Amino acid sequence: MxxxxxxxxxxxxxxxxxxxxxxxxxxxxxxxxxxxxxxxxxxxxxxxxxxxxxxxxxxxxxxxxxxxxxxxxxxxxxxxxxxxxxxxxxxxxxxxxxxxxxxxxxxxxxxxxxxxxxxxxxxxxxxxxxxxxxxxxxxxxxxxxxxxxxxxxxxxxxxxxxxxxxxxxxxxxxxxxxxESPLRPERFVTQKIVAAACRIAKGSSETLTLGNINIARDWGxxxxxxxxxxxxxxxxxxxxxxxATGKTCKLSDFINVVFKTVGLSWQDHVRIDNSFFRPTDIEEGHANPTKAAKELNWVANYSMETIGQIMVEEWLKKLDRNN
CATH class of the missing domain: 3.40.50.720 (NAD(P)-binding Rossmann-like Domain)
Known part of the structure; x- marks a missing residue:
């Protein structure tokens, strides 16, 4: 052992x-x-x-x-x-x-x-x-x-x-x-988006406030x-x-997937606040995980879209349990 x-x-x-x-x-x-x-x-x-x-x-x-x-x-x-x-x-x-x-x-x-x-x-x-x-x-x-x-x-x-x-x-x-995963704390932007979208879908009147949604990342x-x-x-x-997955998506794409999963249009519920922008940020993140595939025989199995949907499903279950 x-x-x-x-x-x-x-x-x-x-x-x-x-x-x-x-x-x-x-x-x-x-x-x-x-x-x-x-x-x-x-x-x-x-x-x-x-x-x-x-x-x-x-x-x-x-x-x-x-x-x-x-x-x-x-x-x-x-x-x-x-x-x-x-x-x-x-x-x-x-x-x-x-x-x-x-x-x-x-x-x-x-x-x-x-x-x-x-x-x-x-x-x-x-x-x-x-x-x-x-x-x-x-x-x-x-x-x-x-x-x-x-x-x-x-x-x-x-x-x-x-x-x-x-x-x-x-x-x-x-x-x-x-x-990402359902275990992400809500201070991370992906879980913040998921949590707000699910609460809004359940009747909350809140508005989701975000910073730069045009950043692009490789999400796995x-x-x-x-x-x-x-x-x-x-x-x-x-x-x-x-x-990494080798595929890069904009944060706005993730937002769209999450709100679409709960049957909402994100444009109706999201507000951009410049004070949320970081002093310096990375506009785009692109990855080449070829070495891991070749030497470790490892490849990512989930797309950003699937990840967003799973996180929404888990958060909705959590809201149902709490109610």
């Missing part, structure tokens, strides 16, 4: 990854800053809360990281922790950099210090690339991040690459493009993407991979 430690178990990806690893017979430890106080709602939602042993770990604290590794003795460590909102990173740049960059460095250094043959996965981000225009980014595309979040993720990426080269750690980064399905994380750590040689 393999043992895995997932840092950031409370989030969308952490919960889906835990479910995947449990299905493969792993013993799963789930790391959270305060495991005694966390509700672990996503684990409960997936019905796996009792199957995961939760541990308190602060990845900003080297001693906490080292003690957790020595206690859990994992074969694989998945770093999904840290501040996860691009928008919030403009308001909390220091917290963002510390939780992502320093946190990753602490994990790498603790793994090196223990001398255990631990394989390490780091959650990278397409935000590292910045705005590549119509060019589809791959593993060799230069980084030009346009947010504190992207800067922090870029720093973490190079830390992983350095430890892999300098200390021969089996460490890799998945450069993941946007991926989160449960697909956590499988790619696992596949990366099963390779003989650790390497970095772009994980």
């Amino acid at each position: 393999k043992t895995a430690l997932i840092c950031g178990i409370s989030g969308q990806d952490g919960a889906y990854l835990a479910k995947l690893l449990l299905s493969k017979g792993y013993k799963v430890f789930g790391g959270s800053r305060d495991a005694q106080m966390s509700s672990f709602g996503n684990l409960n939602h997936l019905g796996i809360r009792q199957d995961v042993e939760t541990v308190s770990i602060s990845i900003n604290d080297f001693r906490s990281v080292l003690q957790t590794l020595q206690r859990t003795k994992p074969d694989e460590v998945y770093n999904l922790a840290g501040q996860s909102s691009v928008g919030l990173s403009f308001e909390q740049p220091v917290e963002t950099l510390e939780s992502i960059s320093i946190g990753t460095l602490n994990l790498l250094e603790a793994i090196r210090f223990t001398g255990q043959p631990i394989q390490f996965y780091n959650a990278g981000s397409s935000e590292c690339f910045g705005d590549t225009g119509s060019e589809a980014a791959n593993e060799t595309t230069p980084f030009r991040p346009r947010s504190p979040y992207g800067v922090a993720k870029a720093a973490a990426f190079w830390q992983v690459a350095n430890y892999r080269e300098a200390y021969r750690l089996k460490a890799c980064t998945g450069i993941l493009f946007n991926h 399905w989160a449960p697909d993407y956590v499988e790619a994380m696992w596949l990366m750590l099963q390779q003989e040689q650790p390497d970095d991979y772009v994980i």
